[in-house]
Amino acid sequence: MRKTVRKKRQAIHVFKKFVDMAGWPRIIIGIFLFSLFMAAPFVGVLISTSLSNTLERFGMNGVLVLAMVPMVQAGCGLNFGLPLGIISGLLGSTLSIELGARGIGGFAAAIALSVPIAVILGYGYGQLLNRVKGDEMMIATYVGFSSVAFMCIAWLLLPYRNPTMIWGYGGSGLRTTISVNGYWFHVLSDFWAIKFGHFLFPTGMFLFVALMCFLIWLFMKTKTGTAMTAVGSNPEFARASGVNVDRMRIVSVVLSTVLGAVGILVYEQSFGFIQLYMGPFYMALPAVASILLGGASVNKASIWNVLVGTFLFQGILTMTPSVINNVLQTDMSEVIRIIVSNGMILYALTRKVQVKR
């Protein structure tokens, strides 16, 4: 009798520990996603296709979500200014096509071209954020927005020549969507890709995402990385122990921007198109929502949060259109996406203060 009570208590204890560790939002979303996968065969959706779609989207967005980590860790908040990094990536990718670089070399060229741009933009962005401590997130949002709008003008005026990229009739100005087909379409995704039936595993893209995650993990273990985390957890303490707080914050912002640039390149090579003009406008929100869904808070994030969050978020994004639409005969996926992603951000923003108290 007593034993069963104790066992019960132990089970409750383990359950509570699990809930504490995973957090209710993740459990609810996880159960929701799991039930979507369970329901899929009954409404005529192939699990293999859905799973491979989920994995592909996971790979596409992984690095973009990873771009949140350095800034969150350094206490700069969620990087709503991700469009700045994305713009560097867009500049790099259009330049590589302009130069006619193809294949894996073309992709490497795109990275090589966009990283310096990202470093410069990120440095300026970091300088700005250092002057507005405490208000980073709102300012980052509007820095992102205004840089996207500024680039809209630039895309029209920049002297690109490649006929696959510029408008046919005017002879100048870049198109809104540019195909990377014939340049570096699927260079990562098709590398060592495993295929059986409807299931396709984009090995190369996953290896690349894993490499990026590993590099960031490694960086976080270095002296600079540790100092950065210290700045994020307690800036006063970090300053007292001789860490240059402002410098660490700039390093983190530059790193985030560079990852944003690389992230959009990975996204494009899988998606097949470069989206210019207002394309990058709302790209920060899904990435922010993903990392928060993965269990990060406004001032703490890990690689693990990135992986879990991206999988859950992209899983829901792929599964809701196919499953829910087959059940309800309507396309509710967009609305669900808006509610889930923004609900997640709201949860994180309101929770942070509670913890502080």
Place this chain on the structure above:
Amino acid sequence: MMQKRSITQKLSRLLANNAVPVIFIFISAGAIPLSGFSATYLIQELLIRVGRNSFLILSLLVPIMAGMGLNFGMILGAMAGQIGLVFVSDWAIVGIPGIVLAMIIGTPVAVALGLLCGNVLNRAKGQEMVTSYILGFFINGVYQLVVLYFMGWLIPIASPSLVLSRGYGIRNAISLLGIRTVLDRLLPLRVGPFDVGSFHLDVVNIPVATYIVIAAFCFFIVWFRRTKLGQDMRAIGQNMAVADSAGIPVNRTRVIAIVISTVLACYGQVIFLQNMGTLNTYNSHDQAGMFSIAALLIGGASVSRAGIGNVFLGVVLFHLMFIVAPMAGKNLMGQAQIGEYFRVFVSYGIIAVALVLHAWNRHNERVDARRSLRGPTDAKAKEAA
């Protein structure tokens, strides 16, 4: 030495506080001749736009007074107003009664949303702006769920012209012909033509009734500042901790500020849309928030300080740029698209600049405060040496 520094500081602060309107006056001064518009056209357009937008912008003032920053959650009120308009056009109630009824229907929705917004913001003190901004997106999702899926299914909508062909959900664009410009045309006033020296002005129409409503709102704001509640809000805006220890119910007052703002934004959106004449069911409210905030900031308001003067200066300057930029862009660069993007860039850029200036000023003030504490000890140390 101290005196000198304070003068230069004062000067730089004055410039920092008014930099935005000054820049805008220069941009407009350059762009107006480039656009080639006549004075009559510009003045007529401005009169219409000031009447259309002022009410929405005025709704932002109350939360700023309470120290909650720019209420990005005002789009919640705009959505409530739109829900009212959907019902009014479904029941085909036209004219002034239609507008009043839309406001009456919108009010409880706006109050409920305002209560929600206020309580959420109380859980995120110090991060009000970003939280209300995301809350706007979140409620936008819920709004879409209700309007796109529930209306015509759970919520009866009789008129087939409102409902999508699939049988439920509201169409993307609703014509508000029945209530179009009824408030503007209630008390028509035609002025002109004038000739003052070489300056010629043709006939312009002034929407008097709309301006009376706006003036009434301004008086309300002035009166409200003097009430007990208004004073409480200002105290909270100055210092939340001091206000709390003075016995002011901080959380409750903050919620009230947001509720007032949301309800007024709801009325503002109804006035805005009666002038436009069409309701873009899924877009109208989005633009309302961004444009109102940009206009207020262009008027020289900051995140912590805004008055009625800022509203009107802002709305005039912002819309002057709005009218002029595409034409100026076309005449300057040969592409109207460039002016269009420039307009978008400026709207976002100005919000970014205003937020940066505010944060920067606050940062500098903190540094100054620290320095003033350190000052006498430094002098003493020197004396001792």
